[in-house]
Amino acid sequence: MNDEYPSEKLLLNGAYYLSDMGFGQLFSELQAAGYTIIGPRLEQSAIILDELQSARDLPAGWGDEQEAGTYRLRRRADQAYFGYNLGPESWKKFLYPRRQLLWRAQQSGAGLEFERPVSPPQALAFIGVRACDLAAIKIQARVHQGQELDPSLNSEVDSSLFMIAVNCAQAAATCFCTAMTTGPSVDEHGYQYDLALTEFADGEDHHFIIKGHTTRGLALLRQLPLQDADERAQLAVIRQHEATARSMTRQLDLPNASAFFGSRLEHPAWDAIADRCLSCANCTLVCPTCFCTKVEDTTDITGDHAERWLQWDSCFHLDFSHLHGGSVRKSTRSRYRQWLTHKLGTWFEQFGSSGCVGCGRCITWCPVGIDLTAAVIALGKSPGSEATSYAQD
Amino acid sequence: MHKIEDLICIHPFFDGLGQEFCSFVAGCGINRHYEQGQYLAHEGEGAEALMLIRKGKVAVETKVPERGAVIIETLNDGDIAGWSWFFPPYLWAFDLHALTNVSVTALDASCLRAKCEDDPRLGYEVAKRLARMMTERLKNTRLRLLDLYKAPLDLPHRGP
Amino acid sequence: MVGMVGMVGMVGMVGMVAPVAPASFFPTTYRVRQKIRESADTLTLAIAPAAKPAATSAVAGQANGGTAIGQPGQFNMLYAHGIGEIPVSISGYTSGGLTLQTIRAVGPVSRALTRLKIGGQLGVRGPFGTIWPIQALTGRSLIIIAGGLGLAPLRPAIRYAVANLAAFTEVTIYIGARTPNDLIFAHELSKWSQLAPALRVKIAVDSWPSGGAVGMPLSLSVGMVTALLPRRLPAATTSALVCGPEVMMRHAGIDLMGLGLSADDIFISLERNMKCAIGLCGHCQLSTLFICKDGPVLPLARVQHLLRTLEL
Numbered sequence: 001m002n003d004e005y006p007s008e009k010l011l012l013n014g015a016y017y018l019s020d021m022g023f024g025q026l027f028s029e030l031q032a033a034g035y036t037i038i039g040p041r042l043e044q045s046a047i048i049l050d051e052l053q054s055a056r057d058l059p060a061g062w063g064d065e066q067e068a069g070t071y072r073l074r075r076r077a078d079q080a081y082f083g084y085n086l087g088p089e090s091w092k093k094f095l096y097p098r099r100q101l102l103w104r105a106q107q108s109g110a111g112l113e114f115e116r117p118v119s120p121p122q123a124l125a126f127i128g129v130r131a132c133d134l135a136a137i138k139i140q141a142r143v144h145q146g147q148e149l150d151p152s153l154n155s156e157v158d159s160s161l162f163m164i165a166v167n168c169a170q171a172a173a174t175c176f177c178t179a180m181t182t183g184p185s186v187d188e189h190g191y192q193y194d195l196a197l198t199e200f201a202d203g204e205d206h207h208f209i210i211k212g213h214t215t216r217g218l219a220l221l222r223q224l225p226l227q228d229a230d231e232r233a234q235l236a237v238i239r240q241h242e243a244t245a246r247s248m249t250r251q252l253d254l255p256n257a258s259a260f261f262g263s264r265l266e267h268p269a270w271d272a273i274a275d276r277c278l279s280c281a282n283c284t285l286v287c288p289t290c291f292c293t294k295v296e297d298t299t300d301i302t303g304d305h306a307e308r309w310l311q312w313d314s315c316f317h318l319d320f321s322h323l324h325g326g327s328v329r330k331s332t333r334s335r336y337r338q339w340l341t342h343k344l345g346t347w348f349e350q351f352g353s354s355g356c357v358g359c360g361r362c363i364t365w366c367p368v369g370i371d372l373t374a375a376v377i378a379l380g381k382s383p384g385s386e387a388t389s390y391a392q393d
Numbered sequence: 394m395h396k397i398e399d400l401i402c403i404h405p406f407f408d409g410l411g412q413e414f415c416s417f418v419a420g421c422g423i424n425r426h427y428e429q430g431q432y433l434a435h436e437g438e439g440a441e442a443l444m445l446i447r448k449g450k451v452a453v454e455t456k457v458p459e460r461g462a463v464i465i466e467t468l469n470d471g472d473i474a475g476w477s478w479f480f481p482p483y484l485w486a487f488d489l490h491a492l493t494n495v496s497v498t499a500l501d502a503s504c505l506r507a508k509c510e511d512d513p514r515l516g517y518e519v520a521k522r523l524a525r526m527m528t529e530r531l532k533n534t535r536l537r538l539l540d541l542y543k544a545p546l547d548l549p550h551r552g553p
Numbered sequence: 554m555v556g557m558v559g560m561v562g563m564v565g566m567v568g569m570v571a572p573v574a575p576a577s578f579f580p581t582t583y584r585v586r587q588k589i590r591e592s593a594d595t596l597t598l599a600i601a602p603a604a605k606p607a608a609t610s611a612v613a614g615q616a617n618g619g620t621a622i623g624q625p626g627q628f629n630m631l632y633a634h635g636i637g638e639i640p641v642s643i644s645g646y647t648s649g650g651l652t653l654q655t656i657r658a659v660g661p662v663s664r665a666l667t668r669l670k671i672g673g674q675l676g677v678r679g680p681f682g683t684i685w686p687i688q689a690l691t692g693r694s695l696i697i698i699a700g701g702l703g704l705a706p707l708r709p710a711i712r713y714a715v716a717n718l719a720a721f722t723e724v725t726i727y728i729g730a731r732t733p734n735d736l737i738f739a740h741e742l743s744k745w746s747q748l749a750p751a752l753r754v755k756i757a758v759d760s761w762p763s764g765g766a767v768g769m770p771l772s773l774s775v776g777m778v779t780a781l782l783p784r785r786l787p788a789a790t791t792s793a794l795v796c797g798p799e800v801m802m803r804h805a806g807i808d809l810m811g812l813g814l815s816a817d818d819i820f821i822s823l824e825r826n827m828k829c830a831i832g833l834c835g836h837c838q839l840s841t842l843f844i845c846k847d848g849p850v851l852p853l854a855r856v857q858h859l860l861r862t863l864e865l
Contacts, residue, residue: 102578102579103578111582112603112674112675114579143833293829294828295829295834297635297637298635306634313836320826321825328825328865333864334863334865338838338865346838349841464769465775466775467773467775534777536777536800536801537760537776540759541797541800541801542729542735542797542798545659
């Protein structure tokens with residue numbers, strides 16, 4: 001309990017100082033409230049998202065180095081809990097799981113019966129959600145709640161999910177959230193979350209500046225040992241945002257995306273990219289907004305019991321567009337074109353925003369290092385100029 | 394009973410030709426009537442007339458061993474039968490078979506060719522119309538060659 | 554304390570990781586009541602919900618132990634147990650309320666569906682998709698062009714026109730098929746032919762079997778179906794509904810626009826790979842369009858430039 005801070009004094013969106021120890025208490029408070037905590041963990045040389053029992057499960061003291069086709073972890077000089085950027089997984093792993101049972105069917109003497117599965121609900125708390133991923137969560141909620149372009153449509157994330165956002169203290173080389181105006185600060189874009197953390201680990205004093213963004217978030221804050229965050233501390237937060245933002249160099253300039261792609265469907269840059277693309281689908285797997293699925297119908301050996309499973313799919317798969325004994329998009333070129341023009345272009349007409357949040361995962365995790373920001377630059381050059389040969393430095 | 398020149402002028406092939414030209418060529422023309430089952434032309438015979446089909450259905454046919462007389466295309470009211478009369482050696486490439494009673498206005502080929510040579514403006518009008526008709530028939534033939542209604546190949550793949 | 558919310562409803566309900574199939578993912582059990590052979594590889598199944606409806610009502614939009622009544626142009630997703638699910642256009646309803654689904658057996662699912670016996674059961678989801686805007690076209694001249702199996706999605710629109718002939722200035726139906734044996738709905742074609750001159754039926758086949766003209770009906774031609782179009786027509790007051798192979802629809806569009814029709818007055822029906830039929834799985838996309846919900850019926854004006862780009 002916090003004697004110094006009577007709970008009535010806590011302000012919504014007020015900034016408070018939370019020590020390293022206090023941060024650990026955040027986990028126990030969440031668990032006491034019945035949440036399963038999901039956050040970053042180090043596993044097999046990558047930082048993935050999984051269940052956490054305590055703050056000790058976080059990759060403290062680890063950082064990452066990312067570039068096109070490159071991901072490396074490295075030890076930091078400090079013990080920052082969030083001193084890295086994004087790994088190959090995104091929150092869609094839990095929000096729209098890779099495999100979901102849609103229904104079971106039973107063929108018997110009585111006929112064909114369909115049965116809906118019932119699974120017990122699980123209250124989740126996400127910790128460590130970056131600004132770009134908050135944008136992605138919002139975009140995917142919009143996709144799944146119907147694609148009306150009515151801006152007043154409630155595309156809010158379900159309120160039972162408890163979210164603890166984290167401001168990035170550093171940017172990876174592949175990050176470009178500033179170009180997509182989705183970050184790096186979680187404050188500025190109307191995102192939904194309960195608490196926001198900004199971490200400071202470089203000095204003697206490892207601490208957080210924490211803000212409660214919802215009444216539920218405030219209620220949890222009241223259980224934590226907080227102190228006043230003075231002006232200097234709050235300024236440090238702003239400086240951190242600015243430094244992170246300044247460090248990003250990749251650009252994406254697409255003022256009129258539809259027209260841009262619409263007039264470049266046969267641009268030679270697509271051929272250059274297709275020469276390198278393996279159609280491996282990594283980009284769609286790691287992309288936090290990709291939503292395509294397929295269904296798999298299975299039966300048991302008697303043929304009486306069948307199940308239909310909903311699974312992640314990728315437009316890079318050859319049979320994604322299968323029709324009439326062939327696929328509409330046979331060539332790798334056409335499939336890369338579909339992915340890029342959809343993500344950066346037609347997504348606007350479908351869902352009212354870009355499909356890209358600037359997280360950079362597709363650039364990092366492409367085995368041949370294709371960079372969509374470079375692709376857009378290549379497409380912007382007039383065909384026939386040398387610069388359209390898509391070059392990877 | 395209409396005059397030949399009026400029948401020529403109202404036929405779609407000569408649509409927009411102008412009374413002057415219709416009268417000019419009328420002298421080559423004669424009305425003919427075929428009974429259902431009769432042949433308007435036989436493959437290999439002299440193509441001696443441009444036939445404007447006024448009414449009736451005509452089959453363009455060719456004899457194929459073991460298949461009999463195969464219909465390649467059917468022509469209806471307002472079509473013309475063939476263009477072999479315009480190009481040497483002026484021989485019909487296919488049979489023309491009346492599927493119903495057919496009324497035509499037949500313009501004698503040598504007469505019409507002579508008038509086209511005499512008056513290049515008429516020649517150009519006739520050539521334009523023939524070319525237009527042939528491109529239509531060629532386009533349709535090419536589309537039919539694609540065999541679009543054929544059942545798609547059942548290639549092995551995942552899913553339905 | 555955080556309250557636990559009970560789990561109902563939509564896949565993708567964020568936060569509660571207990572996704573359950575939304576209503577539109579969940580099939581209704583139907584039973585085959587009749588089978589009508591249309592051609593060597595095409596069959597129409599007349600199906601009805603297996604469960605008795607609680608109350609008799611044929612109000613469109615109400616699921617009465619079954620799916621809602623589909624409008625002309627819409628399709629259902631048909632599930633063959635254990636094999637899979639495919640989109641099949643609704644080709645009509647019987648007077649007794651049975652749903653007619655015309656299926657060409659070209660893959661594992663379609664074959665399994667055509668092999669169902671009377672009484673056999675299947676799963677049905679739907680109806681989905683946009684409709685032939687035929688009710689909005691009253692007062693106009695109507696051209697309907699059907700190529701091959703394209704006649705099946707058009708039949709409900711044609712039946713509407715037949716039932717409301719006085720509402721249209723004139724109606725002409727052009728039907729193309731590979732050979733006369735491939736013509737579907739033969740019995741109904743004869744009935745429609747008898748409605749001349751208010752409704753005219755013109756049929757063209759790509760080829761006529763050997764034997765010459767013996768037995769050829771007078772209404773049949775050999776050639777491209779679009780060659781039967783008139784040389785002139787009142788373009789400003791004419792609308793067209795076209796359905797068939799994509800190449801055929803593209804060229805029919807060119808011919809119709811050559812006759813003066815606007816691309817906004819020409820409607821076609823497109824097909825793409827479909828899994829969910831509700832705009833979520835992403836498979837059916839053509840540029841910005843989800844063919845399952847922005848289509849399958851679309852004005853040519855909206856898609857003609859897309860259809861000319863290969864592999865889009």
